[in-house]
Amino acid sequence: QQIINLVGDVNGAYVARSNQRVLGDLAKTSGDEPAAEIHYQRSVKFCRETGFKPELAWSLYEYADLLLTRDGERDREKAGPMLDEALALATDMGMKPLMEKVLSKREILKA
Incomplete structure (x- = not known):
């Protein structure tokens, strides 16, 4: 039921999303x-x-992006594992646009 509540009609296509995100x-x-x-x-x-x-x-x-933008104490070390997990998930599911975004943020972490 929770997932059904997150489904919305976008130009006739149904898209599931987290309202919290x-x-x-x-x-x-x-x-x-x-x-x-x-x-x-x-x-x-x-x-x-x-x-x-x-x-x-x-x-x-998105959470990691917030942390990297904020760049407070320990934000970078918190963002790293989030990006790693996001990349692993995106790779497993073939989410190429997200993979590209995550890789770009990981480059920022290395700088």
């Missing part, structure tokens, strides 16, 4: 980093509990 994206865009972090944490937790792997991969990527 969407809220995290909105908070990040509006500059509310603390709220964004909470939403991304909730999204990751929900996706792990439900086995929603494609959305887990995107949630991990």
